[in-house]
Amino acid sequence: MEPLTFQAAEERSVKLREELNQYAYEYYVQDQPTVEDFVYDKKYQELVAIEMEYPDLITPESPTQRVGGKVLEGFEKVVHDVPLYSLNDVFSKEELIAFDERVKKAVGHPVSYCCELKIDGLSISLKYEEGLFIQGATRGDGTVGENITENLKTVKSIPLRLKEPLTIEVRGECYMPKASFIKLNQQREEEGKEVFANPRNAAAGSLRQLDTKIAAKRNLSTFLYTLADFGPLESTTQDHALTEMSRLGFRTNPEHRVCKTIDEVWEYIEAFHKTRDQLPYEIDGIVIKVNEFDVQDDLGFTVKAPRWATAYKFPPEEAQT
Numbered sequence: 266m267e268p269l270t271f272q273a274a275e276e277r278s279v280k281l282r283e284e285l286n287q288y289a290y291e292y293y294v295q296d297q298p299t300v301e302d303f304v305y306d307k308k309y310q311e312l313v314a315i316e317m318e319y320p321d322l323i324t325p326e327s328p329t330q331r332v333g334g335k336v337l338e339g340f341e342k343v344v345h346d347v348p349l350y351s352l353n354d355v356f357s358k359e360e361l362i363a364f365d366e367r368v369k370k371a372v373g374h375p376v377s378y379c380c381e382l383k384i385d386g387l388s389i390s391l392k393y394e395e396g397l398f399i400q401g402a403t404r405g406d407g408t409v410g411e412n413i414t415e416n417l418k419t420v421k422s423i424p425l426r427l428k429e430p431l432t433i434e435v436r437g438e439c440y441m442p443k444a445s446f447i448k449l450n451q452q453r454e455e456e457g458k459e460v461f462a463n464p465r466n467a468a469a470g471s472l473r474q475l476d477t478k479i480a481a482k483r484n485l486s487t488f489l490y491t492l493a494d495f496g497p498l499e500s501t502t503q504d505h506a507l508t509e510m511s512r513l514g515f516r517t518n519p520e521h522r523v524c525k526t527i528d529e530v531w532e533y534i535e536a537f538h539k540t541r542d543q544l545p546y547e548i549d550g551i552v553i554k555v556n557e558f559d560v561q562d563d564l565g566f567t568v569k570a571p572r573w574a575t576a577y578k579f580p581p582e583e584a585q586t
């Protein structure tokens with residue numbers, strides 16, 4: 266086939282990138298692929314060939330930028346503009362009711378709660394400038410984390426460009442699905458390497474790799490759940506913020522639910538305590554947040570944790586006898 270002129274190559278690369286990023290969004294974010302792998306692979310190879318012929322055509326959101334390949338000397342430190350808070354845990358229904366009583370007493374009226382699964386992964390913070398992914402960092406101590414942007418670029422569910430050119434910052438969890446964890450440990454056993462104790466350690470170990478090619482192969486995924494810098498977004502509740510993050514292209518957890526009473530919260534907790542083994546990812550509890558952001562602002566924070574949220578922790582799994 267005759268090599269394309271620059272003009273033709275530019276037009277073709279724009280179209281290929283749009284198609285490939287849409288396919289990847291359907292597969293990795295919506296879990297609803299619409300094309301077979303071979304369709305994706307064929308178009309991907311065509312884009313690689315065009316970008317090799319005309320490297321100036323490469324853009325930051327090109328899917329070819331997700332394969333990793335840099336070997337970093339180390340991770341730079343990142344100071345979080347908005348600190349990542351930690352949560353006060355509760356371990357019983359009684360403690361949960363006491364949390365609700367404290368909230369109602371402080372606020373003076375009943376509130377609704379947004380309940381979300383507590384994903385057993387690694388907290389991450391993602392920064393976007395005019396829609397472009399510019400920085401990804403670990404939680405660290407909540408104020409200072411590590412810059413792991415290069416590794417996070419290889420995580421296919423993290424959008425390299427948002428569906429709107431917004432300047433925002435979001436937080437969430439990077440995790441390894443149970444199936445990937447089992448496969449990875451089988452491989453490591455065959456290679457005589459030490460196996461990971463659990464998916465959380467496997468995800469953390471993958472994101473701490475200085476060779477980004479290794480992270481790219483670890484099939485990590487994400488659920489985003491906090492708007493840290495709203496930019497121009499005007500969500501007034503946590504539930505709406507999740508909808509907005511999903512609209513912008515982030516992967517959010519579909520199991521969240523707004524509960525009007527603490528009894529409803531307890532029903533939600535019991536339901537997932539029973540069924541969590543059927544989830545394709547590990548959870549270690551439920552996060553309960555006052556849904557309305559103005560009420561969150563009224564309640565504020567203690568030294569380290571929000572007064573408007575708590576984490577109900579499941580008892581450690583009964584040892585599988």
Ligand SMILES: NC(=O)c1cc2c(N)ncc(C(N)=O)c2s1
Nearest residue numbers: 350351352381382383384490552
């Ligand atoms: N430490 C924290 O603040 C949180 C930790 C987590 C976690 N591991 N999974 C989900 C959520 C959530 N949906 O809010 C939070 S919030």
